Structure formats: C-alpha cells, structure tokens
Amino acid sequence: MSEALLEVKDLVVHHGQLKAVDEVSFSLHVGEVLAMIGANGAGKSTLLGTIAGLHRQTSGSLYFDGVDISNVAPHRRVSMGVSLVPEGRRLFSSMTLQENLQVGAFHARKGPFNIERIYELFDWMPSRRRQRVWQLSGGEQQAVAIGRALVANPKLLLLDELSLGLAPIVIERIYGLVPEIVAQGVSILVVEQDVSQGLAVADRVHCLLEGKTSLTGVPADFTPEQVERAYFGAGLAVATTHEGES
C-alpha cells in the first residue's frame, strides 16, 4: 500500500460541551477515495471541518503529507493542498459563476486544473459564466462549489454532503465525476449521509456513530446488515477487515 496522504490520530473535537468527534483515527492514501458515512450528528462534518482547519481539535493530531497540520491556519492548508467543498455549497452569492472560480484560483497551487479545465469538466458552464450564482439550480451551484475547490489544485479534496437537497439523477451525475478527478491524482475524502452513494464511489469506508468509529474497511467486505448496525448503532463493536488495517 502506498504512503498515507492524510493521517488522523486519536482526534477529539468538541462543539461547546458536546464531544462531536471522539478519538477517531484513520489514514487516507494517495489516489484513494475514502467515504465517511454516518447518521445526522455523527460528527462527519465536524471531522471534515477540522481537517480543513475551520474547527480546532481538543486533542489528537493531523498529519498531511507527513507534516503536522494541527495548528496550521485554514488558508495555509489550502496552499498545502487541502480543499474542502463545504456543506451547503457556501458560494459567494454576490458574484458570478466565473468570479467564484477566480476566487478559488487566486491562491492556487500548480497542477492540472485551471478555470478552462473546469469549463471542460462542466460543459454547461462557459455559456453561463456571467450569471450570478444564485440564479443557478442547486445541482449547478454544487458543481460550481466543486469547481472552486478543484481550481486550487488540491492533493486532497474533502467533499461534504454533496447530495444534500439534490435530485437523485443530479447526485449520480456529480458522483460520476469522481473517477475523472481521481485520475488527475487527487485523493478524495467524501462525507455522505446517502450510504449507497458513499459506498458506490469509495475504495474504503469509515462509519461514524456518535463521534466514534463504528466500522472501517472495504465496502465489498460488509453485508448491508453490518453497515446498518454501524450506521444506526445497536451493538457498538468495531468491525474491521484485514484490508482496512493500514
């Protein structure tokens, strides 16, 4: 197995009094797609936010590309190669489609993606690049949010709840892009409530339940019942396959 791009060790994150992430450890390898699944409030988004630098960990450590990034500011993490597509898109609402991408490209690292490349990836964009983003549909806004993160040329792309509020056909189309992005050398950590979608695109899956790891391994190795138990609770035993250990 190749070297770890992201190494999360015993991570604990609090939301006020609430322990949102409870001693979670995992690693993500170069070129890998890891799906983080779990019910609402399981701590998935908090975990992603902490990796991107928006939340501070209470304890534990984060290594990216061999460097401890636990105390690095979020904008510095972007220039190191970590980009987050936040839950709810969070586009710059007073700006046009193109301006949103330009903001993403301003501090970009060197790499395969630029605005032209994003326009190839989403061929509907060029003709609508001067439109304000609030005029776009939910799926289109999600595409802009992905494009804005990709133009920064991340090594690690963090995707938070892409499916939220979108029609199934649109979700399928957006997840259809994952192989193309991975082919450019980008590793992906995807957080999803929609389990089937998460399992379909992932090389490995990591399930959170009330902030704790409840299951980790290769999707094919688990029965739906095992996943269901890890997702909803009822017997909190950590199920691990041998491939999952790294």
Next chain:
Amino acid sequence: MVWLNVLVQGVLIGGFYALFACGLSLMFGVLKVINLAHGDMAVVAGYVAVFLTPHLHLPEVWSFLVVVPIFALVGYVLQRTLIQKSIDRDPFTTLLVTFGLSVVIENLLLEIYSANGQTVNIGDLIAKSWHPASIIYVSYVSLAVLGTAVLVLFLLQLFLSKSGTGRLIRAVADDREAAQLSGANYRHIFGVAASLAFATVALAGIAYGMMTQFAPTSGGVNLLFAFEAVVIGGIGSLWGTLVGGIALGIAQQFGAHINPQYQILAGNILFLAVLAVRPQGLFGRRTSLA
C-alpha cells in the same frame, strides 16, 4: 432658478458626504465593523495636513499626497492589531473599541491643538467659483471634491470588481469561512479593506478642511451624515453611497432654503423615510443563496 441653485449646492455637498461615507461603507460591508471613530479619523487627517505638510515644504493643497499613504498604512496596522482583536471577541466589542478610540482621539486633539478651528489653506482658490447663470455659483473647491468623490468611487468599484485582491475582498464580505477555504487569509484581506477605507477617509478629512473650518469635535456630526448617506444609498453598494450622499445633500439644502434651521432636520426626515419605505436602501441588495 433659485431652486436650481439649491439643487446644485445639494449635489455639491452630497459629493463630499459620499467621499466621507465610502470608507464607512467599506468597513461595514467587508469587516462588519461600524467604525465610530471614522469621523475623528477624518479630523485627524485634517490636522496632519495642516501641521505636517508645512514641515515638508509642500503646499497644503497637495497634502493628500503624503497624508493618504500614511493613513492607508495606519489603517492596515490598526486593523491587524486593535480592530482585529476586538472582532475576535465579538461584534459588540468593536463598537466599544471604536467608540473609545473616538473619545481618545477627540481629547488628544483638544489637548494638543486646543479647540480652535483650523482650515487647510488653499490660498485664494477657496473664493473662486464658476458662475454659469445669474444666481448659480459653483465653487471650484466643492466641484473638485465632487469630482474626487466620483473618481474615488469609480476606482474602488473597478478595483473590487476587476482585480484579484478586490474579488477576495468581496468574497470575504460574502462568506468569510468559504473565502478561507479558497485560500484567502481573511485577516490580511480585512487589513487591505481597512487600508482603503482609511485612505478615503484621509481624502475626506482634507476635503473638509479645504471647504470649511474643523475642530477636534467636528467628526461626530459628519459621521452622522455619513451613516445617513450609507443607509439611504444601501449598504454594500458604492454607487448607492454616492446617490445617498447626494440625496442627503439635496434634502438638506432644500430644508435650509425654506428655513436655515431645517437643514439637518430635512436630511434626517429623508433618512427616516428611506428606512421606513425601503430599509435596504435605494441600491441595497437583498439576495442570498437558498
């Protein structure tokens, strides 16, 4: 014809209000900070122009060449230190801190320069005017200030819409966290925005000193007019600020023409009317992503 002159004078003074207000608009729009020391900063700029430029053997008319860069630097430093510290605590702290700053500045100026009125000396230019019709006088100074206001707003707008840094400023104003996720150091961007705001307030302070006398406590009433201009025009819209300033100027001049006591009252009535009928201001936007 009398009314036409009132209108012309209103537009001219409105240009000054807009110049005064655009820094306030920028600070509020980007940093979400209501800078209660804004008016006092302008007054400080006036004092710097009056008392520093003679040492540099520079005519006071050209004092802005020195004062504006100084203020841009001061704006950046003040933002990265005092104001950022108060933003980090909570929004109300910024009100207290800038209010405190205002009190400190006024008293320091009183202590050092006394309460005597000062003017930025521009020689006999102050009395010259263009006289297009029998009772219409267009003072060259006021015209220059209006021209400066339009130019400053145009350049600011151009900077915000076309330059990379300008786009980042708007991005931070829209969504600070999302801007960080796009690699923007929002503290630095805040500093740049504050720097621009302070540069414009320096221009406004010098313009004020050219048009009339100022004293350590002149900041307050001008801050009030600047607030009104921003709210009438719509928060976040620079051209709205120009229109707001001019609307306020015209209302005040019409009020004053009816009875000199009504000058400020008429401006306040317009302000309240806009708040009642169109709270987001004439050019304010109320759009957000669903």
